[in-house]
Amino acid sequence: MEPAFRGKSQSMTEPVSATTDALIEHRRKVADLQQRIKNRRLQALGLYGTSIAALLTALVWPALKIFFWLNADMPSAINITLGGLLLFLVLATAAQIAAEFYIDPSPWRDNETPVKDLKLDLELAEEQRVLEARRLTPPTPERQASYKERVPGEIARLRLESQHYRRLHLFMQWMLFLSSAAISAVTAWYDPPQPAKGVLIALGFTVTVITAAAGYFKPRERAFNLQQTADSMEQHATALELGIAPYTEVDDRLNLASFATTVEALRAEQRMREQQLDQPQQASKT
Structure with missing residues (x-):
C-alpha cells in the first residue's frame, strides 16, 4: 500500500x-x-x-x-x-x-x-x-494553503514599515527637542540676541517644519497601526499552526478558509486606517 x-x-x-x-x-x-x-x-x-x-x-x-x-x-x-x-x-x-x-x-x-x-x-x-x-488555477484549498505561506512575508513587510515610521518619528522628536532647547540656550546666551539672530531664525524654522510634518504625516500613528496589524496577523498564523481557537475545526480546509477571511479583513482594516490618516484633520472631524 x-x-x-x-x-x-x-x-x-x-x-x-x-x-x-x-x-x-x-x-x-x-x-x-x-x-x-x-x-x-x-x-x-x-x-x-x-x-x-x-x-x-x-x-x-x-x-x-x-x-x-x-x-x-x-x-x-x-x-x-x-x-x-x-x-x-x-x-x-x-x-x-x-x-x-x-x-x-x-x-x-x-x-x-x-x-x-x-x-x-x-x-x-x-x-x-x-x-x-x-x-x-489550482483548487481553492490549495490556493488557501499557498496564501497561508505568504502571510509571514506580509507580516515581515508590515513590521519593516512600522520600524521605518517609528525611526522617523523618533528622529523628528529628537530634532524637535534639540531645536527647542537650542532656541532657549541661544536666547539666554546672547542678550540681546542680535549676534545669533540667524541661528534663532534657523532653529525656529526647524521647529515649525518638524511640528507641521509630524502633524501631517503622523509617523507615530502609522507605526502603531502597522505594528498592531502585524501582531494580529502573527497571532492568527500561530493559532492556525497550533490548531487552537478559532481554528479548531477537524477539516483543515475550513480552518484555511477562516484564516484567509480573517487576514484579508485585517488588511482591509489596515488600508482603511491608512486612508483615514491621509485625510485632512478637518475632514476627519466632520
Whole structure:
C-alpha cells in the first residue's frame, strides 16, 4: 500500500508543480516586458536628450559671446566648460546612435523598437497570463494553503514599515527637542540676541517644519497601526499552526478558509486606517 500511496501523491503533486511553474513563467514574462519598456524609455530619452542638449549648447555658446562679450574675449573658463560639455554631448550622442542603428549585435536589447510595440506585447502577455491563470488555477484549498505561506512575508513587510515610521518619528522628536532647547540656550546666551539672530531664525524654522510634518504625516500613528496589524496577523498564523481557537475545526480546509477571511479583513482594516490618516484633520472631524 505504501508504494501505491507514494505514486498517487507524486502524481498529484506533479500537476500542481507544473501549474505553479507555468504561472511563474507568465509572471516573469510580464515583469521582463515591464522592465524592457522602462529601459527603452530611458534609451530614447538619452538618445534624443543628448542630441537636443548638444544642439542647445552649440547655440548658447555663440549667443553668450554676442550678448555679453561682443567686443571682448570670453573668459577661458567659460570656453573650456562649454567646449568640454559640447564634446561630451557629441560623443554621447554618437555612441547612442551607433548602439541604436549601426552596431550588430547592439548592446541595447530593443534597439529600433518603438515603445508602443513593447506596450502591445505587454498587453498581450498580461492577457495571456490572465487566461492561463483561469485555466491553470489550482483548487481553492490549495490556493488557501499557498496564501497561508505568504502571510509571514506580509507580516515581515508590515513590521519593516512600522520600524521605518517609528525611526522617523523618533528622529523628528529628537530634532524637535534639540531645536527647542537650542532656541532657549541661544536666547539666554546672547542678550540681546542680535549676534545669533540667524541661528534663532534657523532653529525656529526647524521647529515649525518638524511640528507641521509630524502633524501631517503622523509617523507615530502609522507605526502603531502597522505594528498592531502585524501582531494580529502573527497571532492568527500561530493559532492556525497550533490548531487552537478559532481554528479548531477537524477539516483543515475550513480552518484555511477562516484564516484567509480573517487576514484579508485585517488588511482591509489596515488600508482603511491608512486612508483615514491621509485625510485632512478637518475632514476627519466632520
